[in-house]
Amino acid sequence: KVPNIGDFVSLESHVICNLCAYCRTGRGHICQNTRLIGVDRDGGFAEYIAIDAQNAWVNPPDMPVEIAVLQENFGNAVHTAFATDVTAKKVLVTGCGPVGIMTIAVARAAAARSIYATDVSPYRLDLAKKMGADLALNAIKENVVEQILAATDGEGVDILLEMSGAPSAIEQGFALLKTGGEAALLGVAPGPFTFDWNHHIVFKAARVYGISGRKLWETWYQSRGLVRSGAVDLRPVVTHRFQLEDFEKAFAT
Ligand SMILES: [Zn+2]
Missing domain, CATH: 3.90.180.10 (Medium-chain alcohol dehydrogenases, catalytic domain)
Known part of the structure; x- marks a missing residue:
């Protein structure tokens, strides 16, 4: 209009x-x-x-x-969540700032099978649960990889929605991404960092999308x-x- x-x-x-x-x-x-x-x-x-x-x-x-x-x-949340097809999929959202928790709500609205969320703030993790996360884990206090593998029968997640830009969260997210999985990345990293390119993307046949704006x-x-x-x-x-x-x-x- x-x-x-x-x-x-x-x-x-x-x-x-x-x-x-x-x-x-x-x-x-x-x-x-x-x-x-x-x-x-x-x-x-x-x-x-x-x-x-x-x-x-x-x-x-x-x-x-x-x-x-x-x-x-x-719109950032919608653009990121809709870059993949989350319906009936196991989804991990790393980073529960305002955009991260709205991304959880979009994945829930799009009928994701299960939604896992990570952050370092208990306050934000509570909000993540309110917005539809099935499991919200504190990346400082809990073993994120172990717990999400346990929750997914050892398989990991179909889709990673990376909203934090934190190298440690990116590492955990890709470690948990299933072979053939998809990752949509909105978080901006503080700078170049070490990343296991071969195992996290190439051998895994992962599809990775950078998300910019709306x-x-x-x-x-x-x-x-x-x-x-x-x-x-x-x-x-x-x-x-x-x-x-x-x-x-x-x-x-
Ligand atoms: Zn132009």
Whole structure:
């Protein structure tokens, strides 16, 4: 829907060129001329922003504001989970930050057979369970590989959704990925690290997908469908509410 004056909108932060080969072949999410709101141009936390109409996603007027603001990050979760076919599969989500726990909710909505989650924060692991994880493991205190192998009859998982970027979690995730499995990677690693390429990918015949942003605009339509149908309830993700002027306090929380 083209935005009109007075519409309630959410923003896609990737402003794409619409002219390059990627944009012209339906892959605007990897447009190399992308300018990011709040990074390449002003506006991330401004009270007012001038934005191209195409980047304004028109929300239903009755959508709660705290759900509307989550949609872009939720899109990362949807893009990652839907990069593979999680239905009836055993899925491991490494990293339970906001996007990780929303990814769990998407996998649950898509009828994953079982969902395993790892993180280092007990608070986030509790949220992961609330959002649909069958087993949420503390990677510091528990033997993740041993426990998930035990839970999967020694087989490991069909699908790895890597949301942490932590080399130790990536190692565990690929160690648990079954031969012929699929991995979708959204987490950004702190830098180059040692990785068992042969055993984790080549000999395993794994299929690995790097995930960037949201598909424009397929992911937005999928996200809307999941939320409006009630298949995904994002309300548990909203743990605190702050006024805009208290943003520093919010970040510190
Ligand atoms: Zn482009």
